[in-house]
Amino acid sequence: MTARREIEAVTERIRLRSKAAREAYLARIDAAAGETVHRAALSCGNLAHGFAACQAADKAALSGDRVPNLGIVTAYNDMLSAHQPFEPFPQLIKKAAHEAGGVAQVAGGVPAMCDGVTQGQPGMELSLFSRDVIAMSAAIGLSHNMFDAAVFLGVCDKIVPGLVIAALSFGHLPAVFIPAGPMTSGLPNDEKARIRQLYAEGKVGRDALLEAESKSYHGPGTCTFYGTANSNQMLMEMMGLHTPGSSFVNPNTPLRDALTREAARRALAITALGNAYTPVGRMIDERSVVNGIVGLNATGGSTNHTLHLIAMAASAGIAITWQDIADISAAVPLMARVYPNGLADVNHFHAAGGLGFLIRELCAEGYLHADVRTVWGEGLEAYAVEAVLGPDGTVERRPAPEKSGDEKVLAPAGKAFQPSGGIRVLDGNLGHAIIKVSAVKPEHRVVEAPAAIFHDQAELQAAFKEGRLDRDVVAVVRFQGPRANGMPELHRLTPPLGVLQDRGHKVALVTDGRMSGASGKVPAAIHVTPEALDGGALALLRDGDTVRVDAVAGRLEALVEPAEWAARTPAVADLSAHHAGFGRELFAGFRQLARRADQGAGAFGDAA
Template identity: 75%
Template sequence: MAADRRIETITDRIRERSRATREAYLERIAAKGAEGPKRSRLNCGNLAHAFAACGPGDKAMLSGDVAPNLGIITAYNDMLSAHQPYETYPELIRQAAREVGATAQVASGVPAMCDGVTQGQGGMELSLFSRDVIAMAAAVGLSHDMYDAAVYLGICDKIVPGLAIAALTFGHLPAIFVPAGPMTSGLPNDEKSRIRQLYAEGKVGRDVLLEAESKSYHGPGTCTFYGTANSNQMLMEIMGLHTPGSSFVNPGTPLREALTREAAKRALSITALGNEYTPAGLVVDERAVVNGVVGLHATGGSTNHVMHLVAIAAAAGVQLTWADISELSDATPLLARVYPNGLADVNHFNAAGGMGFLIRELLSAGLLHDDVRTAWGTGLGAYTVEAHLAADGKTVERRPVPLESGDTKVLTTADAPFSANGGLRMLTGNMGKAVIKVSAVKPERRVVEAPARVFSDQDDLQAAFKAGELTGDFVAVVRFQGPRSNGMPELHKLTPSLGVLQDRGQKVALVTDGRMSGASGKVPAAIHVTPEAKEGGAIGRIRDGDMIRLDGETGELSVLVPQEEFAARPLAVEDLSRNEFGLGRELFGVFRRAVRPADEGASVF
């Protein structure tokens, strides 16, 4: 248990709230686990189909009941720099499986969108929904019921949450997530941001902007800022679904390859055929979920996870709320400063001590549950290490992390935090509920009280900026951007424009029922406003000129209009037909109609 009473109290509350759903979930996965894979009971025609393409040795093993078979779920494609290294992983995993007398098969591929490519484009309206498509696609692959364990090859924004939902839906199977690591450091993220703002002001051309972007995103691996993709990696490690120390090792290195082979062998060692059976559904419980939230706050992680963690927890029968997340933020100190929460990138974070140092510090302060099951074994203390290549050049050895941070400007100790809290909190008021991340916002900019400028499309705001119409202090209200309106796209391209105005001395803020990128944070932004405008939310009653108070310190989001007058206003109506067609959006109408609110995970399940 966690030593900090605040952490334990919140965990107890989640446990009690989830008792019925968690017990039902555990009963289901226990019953399925007791059955074992169906391949030993398949008729000969079914089984022959399952291994028709395998070599003679694998066919012989798959014909029996003793050798474990590892399912590979891969999100490989060439579009994502983070996922391109996965091209060679299946064969590496198959070889590792054969070395321990087992087999491995790619069970399915899943779609993997690059939010960097679709940012600000129509395709971004499929992004959030792709998470649930990924979960379903993985389920199709695992439904063949041929596997004793699974490894999941995914890194980026919606991919890991989707894979985690699938892994927990098949929670009777052991699961290990296999990262590919971040790209090496390129153009510093703050310099990239500076060029973006200059471009927004018209002071540099497209050629300068493209050169800067290309120097920043320059090779295989995850983008190096601390957005949703790298927050995913932190979560999978602190929740016990990675092997220790594997999150932030660069692709194409001998250590990265050794970690991949090790992950495959570890997954095969914890099946029901051995003595260390560790199903994913027992790894992810309310304690692991709380550990994930604490890690998110301690590192200044992505706001997208206030939805993803709710959805992931629900897949394991655990009921997590925004109030839980906000209270855990108040109890968790900020220990890492990685862009946009600082100047460093994830490579600097890893060099300073990385996940092992972070977990050790949080454990020492009593802020994490150590008494958890992990894919590596019992107890989170096993993750307070660094991974190194062993002398043989092929295997991994682990050493305790140094007592001192390698760079105290990037990673600090629990007794000398950058901030007393995580800076990610819930906002409430007569507009409903919302979320704000203030860890990257300067303290003097966290409270804004100013008149509203209302938009129903991010392009309209951009046009107003270019026309010089956004003068004085104001709160930009961008509505009809929620999951039911248009799939809740990220509005990251608004950051440079609003940042320019803020730097000019204007007090500005953003209020939206849409999302912001995990890389955003300079401008105070109340995001994920719920209920959304499409569902009759109060954000649909705001008019130009209404005074809005956004207080990131006290957690207030209010329209300063007499309540009777505000409630009597008709709700805005918007023609959303432009969002219903093109780039595949017509295929996702059922998602827009079925999706749950943002505070319930924005899931269709």
């Protein structure tokens, strides 16, 4: 089965653009496969250090080169709800490995920070760069050269992209990603958003806000809205890095544990020591990346992946662009309505048929490359299933339901919510930007209004509280790019801007920072590049300039006379307060090396 012409066209131009980098990458991982998957190549001293802490049977097994050893890379910590469920996973994996005739060791841990904790706080300015730290941390663990395959335990925003970059850097090894699952449903997301807006207006106090937040984020597992964390899980399944049907099973359930054991066994089954060798660097190709982009748009996923997908693909020698993402968005229908693109949460999506239903529909309509390789074998159609617990405690799979359990949450392709995915590229004299309109009502998709300029999100919040923004306004928050202050999310601006919109004003946000996987009803032109600190035109804007954000025509413009525009000198900002404290001084090198947002906004990784 071939994909639709529009999907094939984007895939082919990615393939041609990436040809030289991809060939060099494949040559490198092929050479690594010939050199490093046999522990017998290690000296006796190397090997003795590598299994010194193992039990006697594992030492004996690892002394040769015929028993596969599985490296576990974990993002476990017990502060964050999404990663706390990983605590027992290494023991589950080790037991499953022994039963399958292999060995498993924890290769290393990686940091996992939560943007929900750091929103609006200094720590948010480390958030994006934590992706690169995670990639490097995982690489250090795998560099001991003890492993025939690896499993990766991670869920949230920067963790999964960082782990994918590391996995592809060790592309000669098979890699299976093992999720922990979402927390059970709590306070409905629309009610949480309502309380946030009331708090922003001063109509309820902190006690009411904390009570609402605590009822929403109430237990172990991923947050239930469809932000970057749950978009990550969708991507891993769409790209064939999960076992089928495993993304959205709740933590601490028998099925979750059975899926974890099964993933460990599958990772051992696809090493070079068997007959189904599946090195992740060859498994993930241009078609896999395009499938991920299709899934992102079909589900209304996180805008953060317009950064992460570029960085992830580059690690495999594949060069994608914002235009690739936008062109796929234009061709792919929006089939899911999960908050902030609807009222449902990810548990409702899963119950309605979830990714199994979605993948079957997308494959049947030619939106996906169904003939890709996955960790499960050949073909993505094997993922058009629902995973259930069998009578013997193992995983069984049955075909995804023929009909959606709730077409208000998950629609068939023929009844899609809109004909396009909603991620668009804006161009104009202010630069290039990303906008996500799947949650923005059509009447709010074009905003032309005077600019209010801020160099810090706290300045905007103060202006709102003082009543200075109670009008039509394009709020411009600049000097928020990766080179300026690490490109923080500005999600705390959603409630005040939402209040202004609800009052009947025309409102938009323009920023060289990030918004969030939870971008919502206010149009937001984000990731503006070049950023203000790096010669971007945002630095030329002045308070009161008329700015047009046009998500229909794809324009981002300052309506200023060309002669006046050309004569302006860029504004400057004192960013010293953002460069020290809370560890930010340790990331000075990352800020200096950071690439543009449309190049992935990382400190390394270039497939071009």
